[in-house]
Amino acid sequence: MMSATNKVSKNSSSTTASLTTVSPRLAKNVQRHFKERVIEFILMLAALSAVFTTFAIVAILLYESLGFFKTVSIVEFFTSKEWTPLFEDAHYGIMPLVAGTLTTSAVALAVAIPVGTIAAIYLSEFASHRAREIVKPILELLVGVPTIVFGYFALLFVTPILQKIYPELPGFNMLSAGIVMGIMIIPYIASIAEDAMRAVPMSMREGSYAMGATRFQTAIRVVTPAAVSGIVAAYILGISRAVGETMVVAVAAGQQPTFTFDPTEGAATITAYIVQVAMGDLPHASIGYQSIFAAGLVLFAMTLCFNILGHIVRKKYREQY
Amino acid sequence: MNSNIQKNKASVIENLDAVRAMIKRHKRNDILFATIGLIAIMFGLLALLTLFVDLVMDGYPRFNIQFFSDFPSRRAGSAGLLSAWVGSLLVMLVTFLTAVPIGVAAGLYLEEYAPKNWFSDLIEINVSNLAGVPSIIYGLLALGLFVYGLNLGQSILTAGLTLGLLILPIVIVSTREAIRAIPIAIREAAYAVGATKWQVVKDHIVKYSQGGILTGVIIGMSRALGETAPIITIGALTFIAFLPPSPITTEVPFINFEWLSSSFTVLPIQMFNWLSRPDHAFHINAAATGAIIIVVTLLMNGTAIWLRYKIRKNIKW
Structure with a gap:
């Protein structure tokens, strides 16, 4: 009985102590928690590379095609039956x-x-x-x-x-x-x-x-x-x-x-x-x-x-x- | 009355004959289709065998040491593969260093960390979509982004990064499959003794899935070795009669990175170059190169398949 109450009081005293000075174990926990978050973030970035690749593909294709369609009309692109972009007499039908x-x-x-x-x-x-x-x-x-x-x-x-x-x-x-x-x-x-x-x-x-x-x-x-x-x-x-x-x-x-x-x-x-x-x-x-x-x-x-x-x-x- | 029974008997016998004939017919159909099916499969397999035998027979005069130690040349007989296989090796090194860390990390995130919401769905859709994008589109991406956007030029680095992106979905998918096979009990046991998530992932998930990941990496690397279209699209030169600067030097710090920005050629490009010449003498070189590429890729894929088979057999959770 006596020892049990003793233990409780000891515990409560250590809790109050940790409020002022963080125990080394608890400090390590905070550190661990931070490390975990950083790792998760890095892994997420890696997973996002797939999204990035898709967007990069679409962006590059659209960007360069936009330059192309400034000189070539879309109607010609889809209706002309000749494709000679590198010739003197250039036709751009896909x-x-x-x-x-x-x-x-x-x-x-x-x-x-x-x-x-x-x-x-x-x-x-x-x-x-x-x-x-x-x-x-x-x-x-x-x-x-x-x-x-x-x-x-x-x-x-x-x-x-x-x-x-x-x-x-x-x-x-x-x-x-x-x-x-x-x-x-x-x-x-x-x-x-x-x-x-x-x-x-x-x-x-x-x-x-x-x-x-x-x-x-x-x-x-x-x-x-x-x-x-x-x-x-x-x-x-x-x-x-x-x-x-x-x-x-x-x-x-x-x-x-x-x-x-x-x-x-x-x-x-x-x-x-x-x-x-x-x-x-x-x-x-x-x-x-x-x-x-x-x-x-x-x-x-x-x-x-x-x-x-x-x-x-x-x-x-x-x-x- | 009696005649009726007789009649019935006759019709039953007639029927029986009809049924027997039908069964016979259907059995014949079975055998017929089994034969056709066997031929269909043999057609596929024999086509590859024919292809391989044809390459070896056409290319056999070139199977000697000089072929591996000579630079490409204007004369077919003295042209060799030295710059091509060195280039392939260096490009694959860059590809490996890009695709494996990113691919494994992405697989780990998707299986162990990602919450099931629109965000992980978005990533998943992108991965499966990327696996179906034609390789030449990756070449266009690299041409716009790496060659001109980031000014990396037509270098080993550009080619390695391009192929790295190309095989990324393969590495991600195989990593995920390997992780998915690990029972939840393994994770629970680790958590129960106080491990953090990263400790579980690093010490248990990666350890148990490394065989499966390796399988995917080998298959991805063999794909990268044989890819031609994206490398042509970035505008890689086809006539390279020099080697990139050596990655290892005799002076401190013993490693240099000049080779990354060097121009290069790889085995399939060299083969394409020889193949597109009208002179038949060069076609022999192309055949020999093709045979070498096939042997190396088949060996790599074979290793991967054997590895997967072994893993499946050995692991009993």
Whole structure:
């Protein structure tokens, strides 16, 4: 009893003492608290770098494009079918570049969507666990192959083969660039689509098998419809990659901005034009210099739309089950 | 009566045959699709194999020591990769030093510190958006911001920073995934013995997630090694027949930073340069360079995937 009251009084006396002089432990706590806040602030700055990068991209593209649109009317930019900013007789119509971009992307998707989808269905529904464990990492490896190497493949391997089939095919053409781009995107589409199919609950497959359906019927009529938004998201992200792809088209599709949707011709894409101009030595703030930012802005807007669309579609399927 | 039963029996047998035929057909469809699927996968895998074999066969005359120790030259036969691989190494060093600290710090903040509100949503949306921005757009950003805005010129520093920004989303996302796998009990145990938040993060979260972070860093660095478009866009020269000043000197303080502002070339740029020449002799050099790039990136990615597999297998919380 006595010792307990003693302790209480001792405690209260030490509290009053600490009001005047901070105990070393408490002081350390304040110090610790301050250090914690500083660290949190530094980490936050690092996280903000992502926001900063996005804003910097938009700001730079808009700023330089604004300079461009001071000399070029927006109407001409979107309607003229000639793109010759570096010529004496300059025309500034982005449409030939957009046409080139869309044509190569369309060829790429015509290759990548069927093969990628079938590969995804096979991997998810038909392949054995072991086969999947082997193929999946290889697909991931394939995604990592640098695109310049695919450019070599398009120019010096695929084009000569295609020329044996169509002798009149020019050395630079959108067909071979598109096909190789498609091969490049297959693992990307297959991987995302397969993830979507794996996310379909097993009970749905079991229900289907219980009704006597075969694997093929289950895959096509049950799993694929259930995963359709994820598969579509894979396509959209594939389109976005094809549109933004640079080195394959810069090497193999040609550098001439031509308004055509014929894949057997050569034509420059938006990305190929940017590379072509950047390789030359253009003076800073000239119209040619500004034109690559205007082209870049169009490209950025296109890929941004596809990316947002892809994420919206993908989010939808995630919430379904 | 009797004839009716007979009739029924006949129709059942007929039906049975129809059902059997249907099952047979469906089984055939199954096998057919399995074959098509296998071909589809093989198509993808064989394409890469063909690509690699083609590069090695085209480039094999150039696989010798001189190819690595010679500068680029006007004569294809005596042109080498010395300035390119040294440049790649130095650019990757800058990229590593920018992307890893910022990316890991950002991942830590988003997972451990950020309150769930509009602010963290904003950062998250930006990170996932940046992952989908074409690499050439980063080149335009660097051209406007680093080359002319900050006057860094077409230097190793500019290229390293550009690629650093490019792989930042990869590092952030892999850091977050690695952190998310750590059970809450680890944090609670540390808090229970009086650790501050930073002590928990530094001594436990970072320690347990470093394998996963390393995976992301390796994948990011291999991407940076192969990226061509952003470096071309900043206007990097393609004919470099000299080495940047050495980072390590014999005099005090033994380190100099002149190399950061030096002009440079990297492996994929050198390959692009050789590839865009009409002379076929240079294409051989391009093929050899391509084979080297593929081997290095595949080795890096392979290490990362193997590492991830190992981590998944070994850690049982």
